[in-house]
Amino acid sequence: MKLYETLAAELAQSIQDGVLRMGDRLPSVRQASTSRAVSPSTVFQAYYLLEARGLIRARERSGYYVAGAAQKLPPEPEQASQPDEASSPVDISERVFEVLESAKMRDLVPFGSAFPSPLLFPMARLARAMASSVQQLDPWSAVDDLTPGNPQLRRQIALRYLADGLHIHSDEIVITNGALDALNLCLGAVTRPGDAVLVESPTFYAALQALERNSLHAIEVPTHPREGIDLAALARAIERHQPKACWLMSTFQNPLGSLMPDEKKRDLVKLLTQHEIPLIEDDVYGELYFGDKRPMPAKAYDSKGLVMHCSSFSKCLAPGYRVGWAAPGRFTRAVARHKLTTTLAASAPAQAALATYLEKGGYDKHLRQLRHTLSVQQTLFMEAIARYFPPGTQATRPKGGYFLWLELPAEVNALELHRQALALGISIAPGPIFSAHHGFTNCIRLNYGHAWDERSETALATLGALVQKMV
Numbered sequence: 347m348k349l350y351e352t353l354a355a356e357l358a359q360s361i362q363d364g365v366l367r368m369g370d371r372l373p374s375v376r377q378a379s380t381s382r383a384v385s386p387s388t389v390f391q392a393y394y395l396l397e398a399r400g401l402i403r404a405r406e407r408s409g410y411y412v413a414g415a416a417q418k419l420p421p422e423p424e425q426a427s428q429p430d431e432a433s434s435p436v437d438i439s440e441r442v443f444e445v446l447e448s449a450k451m452r453d454l455v456p457f458g459s460a461f462p463s464p465l466l467f468p469m470a471r472l473a474r475a476m477a478s479s480v481q482q483l484d485p486w487s488a489v490d491d492l493t494p495g496n497p498q499l500r501r502q503i504a505l506r507y508l509a510d511g512l513h514i515h516s517d518e519i520v521i522t523n524g525a526l527d528a529l530n531l532c533l534g535a536v537t538r539p540g541d542a543v544l545v546e547s548p549t550f551y552a553a554l555q556a557l558e559r560n561s562l563h564a565i566e567v568p569t570h571p572r573e574g575i576d577l578a579a580l581a582r583a584i585e586r587h588q589p590k591a592c593w594l595m596s597t598f599q600n601p602l603g604s605l606m607p608d609e610k611k612r613d614l615v616k617l618l619t620q621h622e623i624p625l626i627e628d629d630v631y632g633e634l635y636f637g638d639k640r641p642m643p644a645k646a647y648d649s650k651g652l653v654m655h656c657s658s659f660s661k662c663l664a665p666g667y668r669v670g671w672a673a674p675g676r677f678t679r680a681v682a683r684h685k686l687t688t689t690l691a692a693s694a695p696a697q698a699a700l701a702t703y704l705e706k707g708g709y710d711k712h713l714r715q716l717r718h719t720l721s722v723q724q725t726l727f728m729e730a731i732a733r734y735f736p737p738g739t740q741a742t743r744p745k746g747g748y749f750l751w752l753e754l755p756a757e758v759n760a761l762e763l764h765r766q767a768l769a770l771g772i773s774i775a776p777g778p779i780f781s782a783h784h785g786f787t788n789c790i791r792l793n794y795g796h797a798w799d800e801r802s803e804t805a806l807a808t809l810g811a812l813v814q815k816m817v
């Protein structure tokens with residue numbers, strides 16, 4: 347247990363035992379940090395955790411107070427998925443487009459959306475960074491910022507990794523139009539039509555769409571809802587299919603929210619390296635952790651340049667700016683050339699704006715606020731699911747990101763639920779869009795990255811009632 351978790355557990359115990367009662371004020375952060383000889387940030391983390399669990403509440407300018415007993419949460423799914431492990435061509439795009447189209451409508455309750463609320467981002471500060479950087483933009487930036495991209499921005503990205511203990515040289519960073527562009531470029535650099543690619547089960551639908559578009563075969567590998575891809579099953583799939591790449595998310599996987607433990611990430615890279623298989627690592631949610639430290643990506647364990655790490659600012663800072671990057675190890679030149687011959691470069695003003703924003707500071711403060719908001723919203727969502735969904739409903743409990751994966755009772759048809767919910771103004775992401783084999787028929791992904799209010803509570807109650815009718 348981390349220090350802040352121990353402190354949170356002790357305080358939770360005091361609340362449970364009635365030593366601290368509803369309405370009691372907790373010691374101030376300064377008092378608690380002095381009396382327990384821990385840093386103020388440890389106390390903050392512990393209080394955030396207790397707040398996320400609904401045990402304490404912050405009152406403006408007055409501190410933290412005991413809120414009451416912990417609410418019930420739905421049980422977590424414990425079984426890894428059991429996909430059909432045969433290699434198969436992919437035919438999923440049509441259904442995904444259908445679902446995504448509906449998730450775009452503004453007046454729907456956006457549980458099916460892939461994006462957090464745009465209101466969570468520092469748009470005004472970004473706009474100021476954009477205005478000042480565009481005013482000072484060197485006319486030659488149109489040339490200088492061509493792929494691999496704006497040097498200041500690449501340096502800022504490398505510095506952020508360095509601060510987290512990960513050495514990625516700015517020369518390895520190729521700026522792209524968001525993470526999806528980076529992922530597609532990496533896939534294109536290491537595969538040819540007809541090749542087999544390892545993916546998680548369930549997996550992010552855009553990975554399946556990319557395989558479909560490139561006439562690649564998907565090999566779906568069993569994946570645990572908490573700890574990620576099953577390495578024994580991965581080893582078997584490698585022997586059986588001789589895949590040319592593996593595409594996965596080791597941190598806050600979409601849609602499960604799973605987080606591979608560090609040791610498992612290390613073993614994953616070792617296994618793939620033994621077979622010379624490049625790993626395309628999608629790390630778009632890596633910054634959205636609820637613990638005290640950023641989980642290291644699999645890239646941290648790569649010594650052979652086989653991990654092609656991809657991320658972006660879309661989910662944590664600047665949605666719509668379409669700026670992301672790849673750090674593709676030994677494939678850097680291939681990825682940069684691929685970028686040059688497809689879309690040439692990312693937008694120079696958007697790159698400059700982000701470089702200016704990062705240089706000015708304030709990003710970490712924004713991230714702390716964002717993580718806190720998301721972790722509190724996750725708890726509120728989970729508590730509501732426990733209230734409104736029928737017994738037999740299980741929900742993952744991710745330690746970051748903004749998705750929950752629900753396994754509903756077996757009789758539930760997620761596609762039918764999607765249709766019925768849509769008719770009532772609620773979008774959800776049905777399980778079958780996350781599998782080439784159209785599995786997960788009784789599962790859904792819910793987005794808790796939008797403000798929790800009466801409308802979302804009513805929508806979740808309506809969804810729970812629809813599920814109830816199907817069982």
Ligand SMILES: Cc1ncc(COP(=O)(O)O)c(C=O)c1O
Nearest residue numbers: 460524525526550600658660670
């Ligand atoms: C897992 C995952 N990877 C990549 C992306 C795409 O990121 P970007 O918007 O930076 O292209 C998304 C967006 O939904 C995503 O959920």
